[in-house]
Amino acid sequence: MLKYSLKRIGYMLIVCFVVITITFFLVHLIPGDPILAMASEVPEDVRVVYMAKYGFDQPLYIQYFKFMGQLFSGNLGDSLRYPGRSVAEIIKSCAPISAQIGGISLAIGFIAGVVLGIFAAMNLNRWQDRTIMILSLIGTTLPVFVIATLVQYFLSVFWPIFPTTGWGGAEYLVLPVICMLVDPLATYARYMRSSVLDVIGQDYILTAEAKGASNFRIITRHILRNAFIPCLTMLVTSISGIVAGSFIIETVFSIPGLGRYLISAINDRDYSMVLGINVVITSFYILTVLLADILISAVDPRIRLADNKGRGKA
Amino acid sequence: MAVLLDVKNLSVSFRTMHGEVKAVRDVSFELHEGENLAIVGESGCGKTVTSKAILRLHDRSGGIVSEGSEILFEGKNIVRMSRKEIGEIRGNGISMIFQDSMTSLNPTMVIGKQIAENILIHKKTGKGESLSQAKKLLELVNVPDAAERMNQYPHQLSGGLRQRVMIAMAIACNPKILIADEPTTALDVTVQAQILELLSDLQKQFGMSVILVTHDFGVVANFADRIQVMYAGSIVERGKKEEIFSDPKHPYTWALLKSIPGRHQGHKGELYSIRGTPPDLLLPLEHCPFSPRCEYCMPICKKRRPEEKYMTETHGIACWLTHEKAPRVDNPLKIGGEARAR
Numbered sequence: 001m002l003k004y005s006l007k008r009i010g011y012m013l014i015v016c017f018v019v020i021t022i023t024f025f026l027v028h029l030i031p032g033d034p035i036l037a038m039a040s041e042v043p044e045d046v047r048v049v050y051m052a053k054y055g056f057d058q059p060l061y062i063q064y065f066k067f068m069g070q071l072f073s074g075n076l077g078d079s080l081r082y083p084g085r086s087v088a089e090i091i092k093s094c095a096p097i098s099a100q101i102g103g104i105s106l107a108i109g110f111i112a113g114v115v116l117g118i119f120a121a122m123n124l125n126r127w128q129d130r131t132i133m134i135l136s137l138i139g140t141t142l143p144v145f146v147i148a149t150l151v152q153y154f155l156s157v158f159w160p161i162f163p164t165t166g167w168g169g170a171e172y173l174v175l176p177v178i179c180m181l182v183d184p185l186a187t188y189a190r191y192m193r194s195s196v197l198d199v200i201g202q203d204y205i206l207t208a209e210a211k212g213a214s215n216f217r218i219i220t221r222h223i224l225r226n227a228f229i230p231c232l233t234m235l236v237t238s239i240s241g242i243v244a245g246s247f248i249i250e251t252v253f254s255i256p257g258l259g260r261y262l263i264s265a266i267n268d269r270d271y272s273m274v275l276g277i278n279v280v281i282t283s284f285y286i287l288t289v290l291l292a293d294i295l296i297s298a299v300d301p302r303i304r305l306a307d308n309k310g311r312g313k314a
Numbered sequence: 315m316a317v318l319l320d321v322k323n324l325s326v327s328f329r330t331m332h333g334e335v336k337a338v339r340d341v342s343f344e345l346h347e348g349e350n351l352a353i354v355g356e357s358g359c360g361k362t363v364t365s366k367a368i369l370r371l372h373d374r375s376g377g378i379v380s381e382g383s384e385i386l387f388e389g390k391n392i393v394r395m396s397r398k399e400i401g402e403i404r405g406n407g408i409s410m411i412f413q414d415s416m417t418s419l420n421p422t423m424v425i426g427k428q429i430a431e432n433i434l435i436h437k438k439t440g441k442g443e444s445l446s447q448a449k450k451l452l453e454l455v456n457v458p459d460a461a462e463r464m465n466q467y468p469h470q471l472s473g474g475l476r477q478r479v480m481i482a483m484a485i486a487c488n489p490k491i492l493i494a495d496e497p498t499t500a501l502d503v504t505v506q507a508q509i510l511e512l513l514s515d516l517q518k519q520f521g522m523s524v525i526l527v528t529h530d531f532g533v534v535a536n537f538a539d540r541i542q543v544m545y546a547g548s549i550v551e552r553g554k555k556e557e558i559f560s561d562p563k564h565p566y567t568w569a570l571l572k573s574i575p576g577r578h579q580g581h582k583g584e585l586y587s588i589r590g591t592p593p594d595l596l597l598p599l600e601h602c603p604f605s606p607r608c609e610y611c612m613p614i615c616k617k618r619r620p621e622e623k624y625m626t627e628t629h630g631i632a633c634w635l636t637h638e639k640a641p642r643v644d645n646p647l648k649i650g651g652e653a654r655a656r
Binding site: 122200202204205206209211212214215221222225226231299300 | 369371399401403406409410412414418419424430432435436467
């Protein structure tokens with residue numbers, strides 16, 4: 001297990017390194033520079049002074065090594081757009097906001113979606129199933145900005161229950177969470193339904209039936225766990241996305257989240273911000289993948305991490 | 315011997331996009347106490363559908379048991395039972411072993427629990443008691459290191475062991491009837507012999523009746539008391555083992571026996587095979603279903619279905635050749651008998 005863990009950590013570091021390197025050069029490939037992005041009519045001599053101040057006059061590879069050196073000492077640097085504020089500080093303040101909205105909406109969407117999916121599969125081809133499937137089709141196809149506008153109109157203009165935009169107490173959380181949970185809800189409902197139907201057709205369900213197991217027992221003991229495994233695998237990709245936030249939702253609702261900062265940082269050519277946010281998102285992604293592997297191996301005995309016993313097809 | 319199971323006029327069909335597939339057509343047979351009955355036939359002849367219908371396992375897959383079908387178990391008609399009543403018989407009075415033990419065991423449940431589940435459902439025992447019974451069952455079916463195996467998952471076991479687990483599961487509640495649907499097909503030959511021996515031992519020990527569904531006459535020869543040969547959803551010949559092996563009367567049985575490797579291979583060493591393919595079960599088949607492939611086909615065979623005719627009390631044949639006006643055809647399998655219909 002130790003050897004396996006070391007291997008995994010090694011891979012994680014390599015992935016991190018590759019992603020950061022690629023991002024670094026990609027960001028610098030964008031035409032323009034941070035000073036021009038802030039003010040278009042800067043005299044050339046002033047621009048040169050500023051470029052020299054931040055070290056942008058040096059060759060790219062030297063900037064790269066300097067950046068990597070800084071990164072290894074745990075420093076993400078200062079923001080160019082917001083002088084005096086460090087990148088780490090900004091991320092620390094806005095990542096939890098994105099994670100909060102993303103986490104809550106994913107949790108609700110996932111649980112409700114899975115439950116609806118099971119319910120639909122149990123009522124296959126009846127009106128309950130058809131209703132859920134039609135609604136989930138609408139849910140997956142409706143763009144999030146359309147949902148956001150509808151939700152804003154009905155829940156804060158027509159019936160002024162929640163604030164339209166902004167960030168503060170729990171009441172500001174409701175509308176963005178509603179918008180963000182539609183997609184996971186619809187996706188997981190469809191996914192879980194087909195997964196359950198797939199399991200129902202398996203031979204071992206027939207075996208359980210031949211034992212005389214009741215319908216309830218077949219569902220709870222034999223169908224659910226097996227049908228849940230594919231959903232869990234898919235959940236990983238969803239979880240890894242929550243910290244990055246949703247640019248659209250954060251813009252529509254004026255929420256100071258990571259997604260909005262990332263996009264504006266790219267527009268501002270705020271190199272250190274873009275790289276810093278990317279480091280955080282990448283690390284989070286890699287960590288969730290690791291977490292997911294552990295989780296799935298706990299649910300699916302056929303996958304045992306670094307298990308040499310038995311004939312597991314790990 | 316008392317009749318334990320009485321199947322009368324059983325017909326099972328499946329609705330598909332192309333129409334109604336009549337998989338089992340008016341099949342009647344009896345199973346006596348302590349008897350080994352083998353149902354033999356090629357793929358798609360309805361033998362598995364027949365055996366599953368006994369436990370009404372088609373409810374979920376959309377199989378329709380037609381009106382007038384009766385399956386009497388201990389005097390009660392299984393076809394008309396409520397979900398609860400049939401649930402009490404499944405795994406308790408009648409249990410079943412399936413062909414592919416890999417897919418027939420739940421991949422995410424340890425095998426100990428899967429065996430104990432059967433006991434838990436039917437006997438009023440606690441969890442601990444049913445688990446210790448499950449362990450005894452594993453020992454009974456000769457699984458080595460039973461205690462350790464209890465906590466293993468199906469994928470950690472070999473095919474032979476998995477089939478033993480399936481058997482342990484099936485006999486957990488001392489069923490009166492054990493239906494084994496091709497229990498050895500997925501296994502290699504040496505393991506096949508072990509599993510059959512185990513089944514035969516258990517059958518004697520518990521006094522069960524066994525319905526063995528197979529396409530392998532080799533398996534049948536070692537195991538069965540009585541044999542029913544099925545073709546296109548109907549029984550074409552039935553009889554005691556000796557009657558079927560030494561005095562078969564139906565051309566289909568002849569052809570099947572001839573197809574066994576090593577027995578009647580010609581001097582070229584070529585393996586005999588029945589020409590053609592089985593009929594489409596969507597068709598009504600009002601003639602003899604085997605007639606297009608039969609070497610002894612007569613004009614009547616293509617017009618009307620033959621009635622089943624009994625040669626002895628147990629030996630029945632559904633073939634026009636048994637008719638008194640039909641030409642005499644000798645069993646081609648008899649030594650020196652390579653007769654052809656004129």
